[in-house]
Amino acid sequence: MTSARYETSIDLASIDAIDTHVHIEVDHEGQSSLPADLAEAASKYFRADGPRPDVDGIAAYYRERRMAAVVFTVDATTHLKQAPLSNDEIIDGAIRHSDVLIPFGSVDPNRDDALDEIGRLIDRGVKGFKFHPTVQGFDPSDDRFAPVYAALQDAGVIALFHTGQTGIGAGMRGGRGLRLALSNPMLLDNVAADYGDLQIIMAHPSVPWQDEALSVATHKHNTWIDLSGWSPKYFPPSLVRYANSLIKDRVLFGSDFPLLTPDRWIRDAEKAEAFKPEVLPNVMKLNAARLLKLV
Numbered sequence: 001m002t003s004a005r006y007e008t009s010i011d012l013a014s015i016d017a018i019d020t021h022v023h024i025e026v027d028h029e030g031q032s033s034l035p036a037d038l039a040e041a042a043s044k045y046f047r048a049d050g051p052r053p054d055v056d057g058i059a060a061y062y063r064e065r066r067m068a069a070v071v072f073t074v075d076a077t078t079h080l081k082q083a084p085l086s087n088d089e090i091i092d093g094a095i096r097h098s099d100v101l102i103p104f105g106s107v108d109p110n111r112d113d114a115l116d117e118i119g120r121l122i123d124r125g126v127k128g129f130k131f132h133p134t135v136q137g138f139d140p141s142d143d144r145f146a147p148v149y150a151a152l153q154d155a156g157v158i159a160l161f162h163t164g165q166t167g168i169g170a171g172m173r174g175g176r177g178l179r180l181a182l183s184n185p186m187l188l189d190n191v192a193a194d195y196g197d198l199q200i201i202m203a204h205p206s207v208p209w210q211d212e213a214l215s216v217a218t219h220k221h222n223t224w225i226d227l228s229g230w231s232p233k234y235f236p237p238s239l240v241r242y243a244n245s246l247i248k249d250r251v252l253f254g255s256d257f258p259l260l261t262p263d264r265w266i267r268d269a270e271k272a273e274a275f276k277p278e279v280l281p282n283v284m285k286l287n288a289a290r291l292l293k294l295v
Helices: 036-046 055-064 087-096 114-123 143-155 173-177 187-194 210-219 237-243 262-272 280-291
Strands: 017-023 067-072 101-103 128-131 158-162 200-203 223-226
Touching (some): 017 280, 036 173, 114 143, 143 158, 210 237
Parallel strands (some): 017 067
């Protein structure tokens, strides 16, 4: 592990897509990002019993498909009492594979040292941060997280928030105590209003709050929607309609790999004819390239 800074070497002409939502779920020693019971329940929910590749395996997987990938873990240290995967290991992997990988950091905002750790990872070159309010156990609209958002805005990095339903904890007793309401996208409206230069990605079709997400996205143009975690054949009709019209420049391809593969996502999108031909290149690559400042 080094303290080297990540710099991208992605050649946009050599890739066909940018997957904006890829989880690193295990490290090189096989440690999981989730407690064993949650990982097992998530696999059952998604019917995903396939391999969980580490960062090098993910790089090879995406390179083979002529795709770039935004990669991250989820640090839920305080809420799940689980040691997080190393952000540094992910950054170092992205440096090794800078032709296909783009690292985001993850810092539990409830940690006492959250601001210091965010600053350190920004210095290492991460392009954004992943937050999962339900898993991390925090209300993103709470004013106590204002210093976090200010730091991200000042650094010009992206804030990616899980929104809507989650398979994490699904089917477990009481959902293992995880609260879905913390991932209502309307909670991000205050953040987008107060930090107008902070680019915010609302991850996933935000079921059951899709209309709320579309309302925020049409009103706050510093917000984006990634389409990960759901097969396109299940997308709410309103999301497809908006993606092809009002917010077509702020919609992003994302898979949620390894729980949903980009191969399946693309195959199902083609069968469902989800996107207009003139919109599809923006969704698959061009919008993300602009957001990630690759152009």
